[in-house]
Amino acid sequence: MNTDLYTTTLRQLNAKIIPFIIIxxxxxxxxxxxxxxxALQMNADLGLTASMYGLGVGMFYISYIIFEIPSNIIxxxxxxxxxxxxxxxxxxxxxxxxxxxQTPTQLYVMRFLLGMAEAGFTPGIIYYISCWFPKSNRxxxxxxxxxxxxxxxxxxxxxxxxxLNMHGIADIxxxxxxxxxxxxxxxxxxxxxxxxxxxxxxxxxxLSTAQKGWLKAQLAQDNAGVEVGxxxxxxxxxxxxxxxxxxxxxxxxxxxxxxxxxxxxxxxxSMASDQSNLxxxxxxxxxxxxxxxxxxxxxxxxxxxxxxxxxxGLPLIISGLSLAIAIYTSNLLVxxxxxxxxxxxxxxxxxxxxxxxxxxxAGVAAAxxxxxxxxxxxxxxxxxxxxLGKIKDMTNSYHYGLLIVAVALILxxxxxxxxxxxxxxxxxxxxxxxxxKQE
Numbered sequence: 001m002n003t004d005l006y007t008t009t010l011r012q013l014n015a016k017i018i019p020f021i022i023i024x025x026x027x028x029x030x031x032x033x034x035x036x037x038x039a040l041q042m043n044a045d046l047g048l049t050a051s052m053y054g055l056g057v058g059m060f061y062i063s064y065i066i067f068e069i070p071s072n073i074i075x076x077x078x079x080x081x082x083x084x085x086x087x088x089x090x091x092x093x094x095x096x097x098x099x100x101x102q103t104p105t106q107l108y109v110m111r112f113l114l115g116m117a118e119a120g121f122t123p124g125i126i127y128y129i130s131c132w133f134p135k136s137n138r139x140x141x142x143x144x145x146x147x148x149x150x151x152x153x154x155x156x157x158x159x160x161x162x163x164l165n166m167h168g169i170a171d172i173x174x175x176x177x178x179x180x181x182x183x184x185x186x187x188x189x190x191x192x193x194x195x196x197x198x199x200x201x202x203x204x205x206x207l208s209t210a211q212k213g214w215l216k217a218q219l220a221q222d223n224a225g226v227e228v229g230x231x232x233x234x235x236x237x238x239x240x241x242x243x244x245x246x247x248x249x250x251x252x253x254x255x256x257x258x259x260x261x262x263x264x265x266x267x268x269x270s271m272a273s274d275q276s277n278l279x280x281x282x283x284x285x286x287x288x289x290x291x292x293x294x295x296x297x298x299x300x301x302x303x304x305x306x307x308x309x310x311x312x313g314l315p316l317i318i319s320g321l322s323l324a325i326a327i328y329t330s331n332l333l334v335x336x337x338x339x340x341x342x343x344x345x346x347x348x349x350x351x352x353x354x355x356x357x358x359x360x361x362a363g364v365a366a367a368x369x370x371x372x373x374x375x376x377x378x379x380x381x382x383x384x385x386x387x388l389g390k391i392k393d394m395t396n397s398y399h400y401g402l403l404i405v406a407v408a409l410i411l412x413x414x415x416x417x418x419x420x421x422x423x424x425x426x427x428x429x430x431x432x433x434x435x436x437k438q439e
Contacts, residue, residue, distance in 0.1 A: 005210060005214045009207070009215055012206055012207060013133060013215075014141075014144075016204070017132060017197070018141060018144045021128075021144075021145055022147055022148040024084075024088065024125070024148065025125065025145060026148040026149070026151045026155075026156070027088075027186050028118065028152075028186070029148065029149045030152045030182055031114070031118075031186055032060070032118065033156075034160050034178055034179070035057060036284075037160035037175075037178065037281060038160070038164075038175035038179065039175075040175075040266075041175040041277075042175040046101070048104060049389070050392045050393050051386060051390045051393050053389055054387070054389030055108065055389075056104070056108055056111050057111070057381070058382045058383065059108045059111035060111045060112070060118075061378045061379070061380075061381030062112060064119045064381070065115075065378050066116075066119075067119035067120065068119045068120055068123065068372075069368060070120075071083070072124055072127065072368060072370065072371035074120075075120060075124050075367065076367045079199050080124060080127070080199065081193060081198070082194070083124060084125065084128070085190045085191065085193040086190070087118060087190070088186045088193060089191065090117040091118040091186055092183045092185070092186030092188075094113045094114045094183075095186060096182075096183025097183070098114070098179040098183075099176040099177070099178075099183075120371065122374055123367070123370040123371040124367075124371075125145065126142070126358065127370050130366060131200065132201065132219075134215075134218045135222045135358070137303060138355045138359070139299040139303045139308075140351070142299060142350070142351035142355055143295045143300070143350075144296075145351075146347065147295065147296070149347075150289075150291045151292065154285050154289050154292060157265070157282070157288075158278070158281050160178055160182070160281060161281025161282070163177050163178045163182070201215050243369045245415065245418075246353075246357055246373055247372060248412075249316075249416045250353065250373050250374070251376050251377050252409065253350075253412050254378070254380035254381070255380055255384060255404070255405045255408035256316075256319055256320075256342065256346035256405060257350075258378075258381045259388060260342065260343060261343075263388055263398070264284045264287070264339075264343070265281065265284045267339075268283050268339075270398065271336065272332070287340040287344060288343060291343050291344045291348070292347075293344070294315070294344045294345060294348035297348075298311055298349065299351035299355075302352050308356050308420045309416075309417050309421050313349070313414065313420070314413065315348035315349040316345070316409050316412050316413030316416055317413035317414065318341070319341070319344075319346040319348075319409050319413075320405075320406045320407065320410035321406070322338045322339075322341040322342040323342040323402060323405060324403065324407075325338055326338035326339055326402075327402055354370075356420045357370065357373065387401065387404075
């Protein structure tokens with residue numbers, strides 16, 4: 001390997017692609033999760049119970065699930081640059097439009113439209129990264145990408161909490177200001193995508209001819225050994241055993257990333273009811289600082305050691321155990337510390353998971369499979385928030401709902417260790433295509 005070429009090419013990729021993608025993903029998660037902060041005022045204004053709020057959250061995932069796979073298939077036809085731009089512009093418009101809702105039904109409709117607009121963004125970006133970064137550096141690249149999600153909570157939650165304090169300005173509720181203001185950046189960034197993200201290495205003016213040649217050769221070498229390759233259709237990929245098991249792991253992981261994230265401010269408010277909404281927002285941001293650190297360290301260590309299985313499964317197991325202990329801890333400070341660990345370790349596996357997934361997939365099959373895996377996980381967003389809300393209304397406690405989340409995380413970690421183990425060497429003449437047909 002030409003070390004200088006390797007170093008300079010990756011330095012260019014990290015400088016030109018990753019920062020902009022982080023900002024885009026930051027805004028995506030800000031628009032997706034700011035409803036958790038808006039709920040501190042909005043629920044009372046619209047007369048929402050915990051169950052109704054959970055349904056409003058879940059409506060996003062109904063349309064997200066329906067349109068996720070078609071969106072990614074279209075992306076492979078029209079190109080990632082154009083399609084990601086379309087996604088961001090339309091979701092920004094819808095997100096800002098949520099400031100106009102007057103009834104619970106209107107909230108449900110707007111959340112449905114938001115899911116439709118945003119469908120395909122996350123798997124589209126993951127697929128885009130896999131088309132640029134060699135697998136030896138992919139976990140680290142994924143960890144940087146997902147930092148955009150974590151930053152949306154670290155920075156976004158306090159910002160959202162501050163915007164709530166605009167309540168009454170121009171006789172407009174704070175939560176309406178929140179949706180209106182935070183929808184604008186997505187529209188601006190969507191327009192910028194058209195000239196900031198190259199379609200492929202061949203279109204990157206900031207790469208030299210030698211760098212383009214090295215990168216394309218490295219990616220071709222990586223794709224040569226995948227289980228589901230460029231010669232497979234997207235329908236056959238969705239029948240593959242590995243794809244289905246990875247979908248199950250991501251589904252169980254989502255119990256934490258979706259269930260806890262969307263209810264975290266409300267959970268903290270129930271623990272510290274005497275605190276202001278701004279303080280609650282700041283407390284809700286702290287666990288994501290841990291998540292940012294854990295993701296980076298886990299992704300870097302996994303790439304350095306070339307080990308995936310335990311870097312994927314163990315954080316999820318620790319996350320579930322931390323949550324289970326937190327549920328039965330009477331000391332509020334200890335319980336809060338355990339919530340920090342729960343969120344931190346829940347996110348720590350994310351870059352490893354997508355590194356493993358993209359190392360096993362390539363081509364159109366990869367785009368469809370990534371979308372399918374993400375879609376399966378989004379069923380959690382459809383069912384879990386209403387369930388957690390219903391359990392809270394019935395028991396006046398989040399404990400029983402969070403216990404379900406803890407069990408799911410531990411189970412997902414165990415399966416994750418097993419499914420991400422390196423494949424056994426195949427006998428001569430036994431191809432990946434044959435494996436796919438047998439599965």
